[in-house]
Amino acid sequence: MKNKKISACIFPETVPGDDILFPLVQIFAPLVYCRAVEEDEIHEELQSPFRKQLEDAGLARTYVPSPLDNKQRERFLALMKDLRTRGDDYAAQLKNLSISGIGGRGARPESKSSIIENLLKMQAVINKKQEERDMLLWQARLLLKLGEIFDGDQVALRRELKQIHRKEQGVFSELRKGQEKPFALPAGAGSTDSRPDGLPRLRLKAWTRLVCLNAKLLKDFKCLVTTNQDAVDLLVEEYERLAQNNIQPFVHVLLPAHFEGEFLPDKLQDMQEQGKDFFSGLQGIMNDPLESSKEQTADFADDNGEWAQFLETIYPVTGYGRCRLHLYFFPLINGCELFMETFGRDEHHVRQLRQEEEGSGRIVGWLELPA
Numbered sequence: 001m002k003n004k005k006i007s008a009c010i011f012p013e014t015v016p017g018d019d020i021l022f023p024l025v026q027i028f029a030p031l032v033y034c035r036a037v038e039e040d041e042i043h044e045e046l047q048s049p050f051r052k053q054l055e056d057a058g059l060a061r062t063y064v065p066s067p068l069d070n071k072q073r074e075r076f077l078a079l080m081k082d083l084r085t086r087g088d089d090y091a092a093q094l095k096n097l098s099i100s101g102i103g104g105r106g107a108r109p110e111s112k113s114s115i116i117e118n119l120l121k122m123q124a125v126i127n128k129k130q131e132e133r134d135m136l137l138w139q140a141r142l143l144l145k146l147g148e149i150f151d152g153d154q155v156a157l158r159r160e161l162k163q164i165h166r167k168e169q170g171v172f173s174e175l176r177k178g179q180e181k182p183f184a185l186p187a188g189a190g191s192t193d194s195r196p197d198g199l200p201r202l203r204l205k206a207w208t209r210l211v212c213l214n215a216k217l218l219k220d221f222k223c224l225v226t227t228n229q230d231a232v233d234l235l236v237e238e239y240e241r242l243a244q245n246n247i248q249p250f251v252h253v254l255l256p257a258h259f260e261g262e263f264l265p266d267k268l269q270d271m272q273e274q275g276k277d278f279f280s281g282l283q284g285i286m287n288d289p290l291e292s293s294k295e296q297t298a299d300f301a302d303d304n305g306e307w308a309q310f311l312e313t314i315y316p317v318t319g320y321g322r323c324r325l326h327l328y329f330f331p332l333i334n335g336c337e338l339f340m341e342t343f344g345r346d347e348h349h350v351r352q353l354r355q356e357e358e359g360s361g362r363i364v365g366w367l368e369l370p371a
Helices: 018-025 049-056 070-085 087-091 115-122 132-176 199-212 229-243 265-274 276-287 294-301 306-314 335-344
Strands: 008-010 031-034 060-063 223-226 249-256 322-331 361-368
Touching: 008 018, 018 031, 018 049, 018 249, 018 322, 018 361, 031 199, 049 060, 070 132, 132 199, 199 229, 199 335, 229 322, 229 335, 229 361, 249 276, 249 294, 249 306, 265 276, 265 306, 276 294, 276 306, 294 306
Parallel strands: 008 031, 008 223, 031 060, 223 361
Antiparallel strands: 249 322, 322 361
16 A cells, blocks of 8 residues: 655744755655735745745645635734834834733733734724634734744844854954964854744744634644744643653654755655655655554664665765754644643643544654754
8 A cells, every 4th residue: 555645734934944844845745834814925034936946846835724804814914014114113022922812831911002902903903892712813823923024034134144244254364364373253253043032932822823723733734843842842741741641753854954056856856766665664654653663763863874875865965964853643632632732722721632533643743953
């Protein structure tokens, strides 16, 4: 029986970067990522020819889990326009952002003058008859878009800092000429790590609510992948606590990490044709994780194994680097149940993980990117 190729949903990024898409597209098809609202504008800095290539080839697609009607969509896009014109005012508040019902554990309640409430009031979104679920979905969409705007600004900032760093290096090189004891530019110069505290957790809660409150995970969302190790650790911790069942990765897969210049789709096709036996074995493992043996899975993680040698023929490590995908299987659970219990519910909610029928379950992957 031919193994069915598995699709993978990327979370919580709504605009995944090339560093996520490139490794994953080697073994998953299609790659799916959620958008907060259909046909919304993507930040200029987050545009990617590679992502468009994948979409045009049917290897990647977007999914809007809770679509808005035309009137509500116009309101939401008006909010986005306001965010883009007043982005500096809002960016400063991201660090302390605590949406009602979306903030992390122990977060302070949101004040009436906060960013979310002000934005929603300006567009007449808040009214006394508004359903609580609808409001949570609006908040989730808005937070995910704030995260997108933040990501785009960070990409631009990093690029500018690199340019400044290169200029500084040139100046210091001139100053070092003729010096017996040349000095060096501090190693930390030109780098930045200004992601607001708590934003990843807020995004996870917003993504979970957007996907699960008004819809169900698609049937082909058998595998969900993130670059956030903490997110996977929290899922494992919550599952083990509620299901009283230990979870360990069932396979670690070595993958090419990046590419320079233009991506050539022929390389992907060549890889899949030349490595049919490898891919068949890997798909078999993912289709039935509980039955996979150590002998079947060990080679995919071995830096010197046959899988690694095969990768070298298509994607030499010197040009493409390497990363690892760690896959966990959560048996007998509904995906939205696990995600809601881990990220989507508030502290005061009763937590209970309902078991599903035999054969159900979810695969969750942590894509470990190179530092």
